[in-house]
Amino acid sequence: MNDLDTLVAAAVADFAAAPTPAELENAKSRFLGKAGRVTELLKGLASATPEEKKTRGAEINQTKQRIEAALTARRQALADAELAAQLKAEALDVTLPGRQRGTGGLHPVSRAQERIEAIFGSMGFDVAEGPEIETDWMSFTALNNPENHPARSMQDTFYVDMQDEGGRWYNLRPHTSPMQVRYARAHAAKYAGQSPMPEIRVIAPGRTYRVDSDATHSPMFHQCEGLWMGENVSFKDLKVVFTAFCRQFFESDDLQLRFRPSFFPFTEPSAEIDIAFASGPLKGKWLEVGGSGQVHPNVVRNYGLDPERHIGFAFGMGMDRLAMLRYGVNDLRLFFENDLRFLRQFN
Known part of the structure; x- marks a missing residue:
């Protein structure tokens, strides 16, 4: 070298x-x-x-x-x-799932409400909104409920620490019917003196409150009520409208409806609405989904209308129950426990 x-x-x-x-x-x-x-x-x-x-x-x-x-x-x-x-x-374990930003989704009851509004909207119904804290007059008196009606008691109704001019306590609305009253009164005032007056077609979806809690009831629940008033509206129209709604909501033309005579202070005559499915786990069973009837003359007067000229029908249904039937849920409380494992199934 x-x-x-x-x-x-x-x-x-x-x-x-x-x-x-x-x-x-x-x-x-x-x-x-x-x-x-x-x-x-x-x-x-x-x-x-x-x-x-x-x-x-x-x-x-x-x-x-x-x-x-x-x-x-x-x-x-x-x-x-x-x-x-x-x-x-700085090694990464590529066998682990990636960390992704969570995406939200609609609650199943919200999905049911949107579907209800879309179906009735296609039939020409408006959607009314109103306060969830109501006066005793709007919640009961305007709807022909007598002074001693049990729904006014503390066992059924949540009251708040407020009183109206007559000394009656305000309450968390036990149903969405006050929204019908408010809408009809505003409609009557708007078209006062006009003949014929345009028909009233409205649904009132929203949260309601009653002292009740079990597998099929919740202290806070969702209700949708509907009203169709005019000078030539009959019980037949009610049956046609509600039948069409149920068949679209459940996407079944084989659905059967039954209007069973009943009593409500705000309608006369009145009927419970039952449905029966032609297939599935509930095949052949009659299930109550709502109440209905021709609006009582006293309620028509409280709308600011003349019961001799104006006639119509009202109906009410629980949106939570409709969602339970549509999605196959057997316990109402699942909707409100906020368990993401349950809620993700709908998104």
């Missing part, structure tokens, strides 16, 4: 022994710097003959290139080692 091969071997050994890029640069300066060993060899050619300069200079340049190649290789090795250490420290 000549002196130049020994120099290359020394450089390769020094470069390999450098553990960091900074120490590698120090090793580089010992061989390739201004005062490095290769530079000193080139300076020594000053006293050589032209022939020696040509031969010896070529050998020194080849040595320099070999040292530079060894330096580059060591630089790359140190960079690779640093990257490997960084990747190890």
Whole structure:
């Protein structure tokens, strides 16, 4: 091995022994710097003959290139080692599921309400909204409920610490019927003196409150009531409208409806509405889904209308119960426990 091969071997050994890029640069300066060993060899050619300069200079340049190649290789090795250490420290377990931003969805009762509004909207019904804290007159008196009606008692109705001018307590509305009253009175005032007056077609969906709680009842629940008033509206129209609604809501033309005679103080005659499915787990079973009837003359007067000229029907149904039947849910409380495992099924 000549002196130049020994120099290359020394450089390769020094470069390999450098553990960091900074120490590698120090090793580089010992061989390739201004005062490095290769530079000193080139300076020594000053006293050589032209022939020696040509031969010896070529050998020194080849040595320099070999040292530079060894330096580059060591630089790359140190960079690779640093990257490997960084990747190890910041390693990701790609077998784990990715962390995604959660997306919300509509509550099943909200889905049912949107569906109800869309179906009745296609039949020309408006959607009414109103306060959830109501007066005793709006909740009971306007609807032909007598003073001693049990729904006024603390066992059925939530009252709030507010009184109207007559000294009666305000209450959390036990049904959405007050919205019908408010809408009809505003309609009658708007079209007062106009003959014939435009018909009233409205549904009133929303939250309602009663002192009741079990697998099929909740202290807060959702109800939708409807009203159609005009000068030539009959019970037949009620049957046609509600039958069409149920068949669209449940997407079944084989659905059967039964209007069973009943009593409500705000309608006369009155009927409970039962449905029976032609297939599925509830096949052949009659299930009550709502109440209905021709609006009582006293209630028509409280609307601000003449019962001798204006006639119509009203109906009411529990949106929670309709959602239970549509989605096959057997416990109402599941809707309000906020268990995401249950709610995700609907989105």
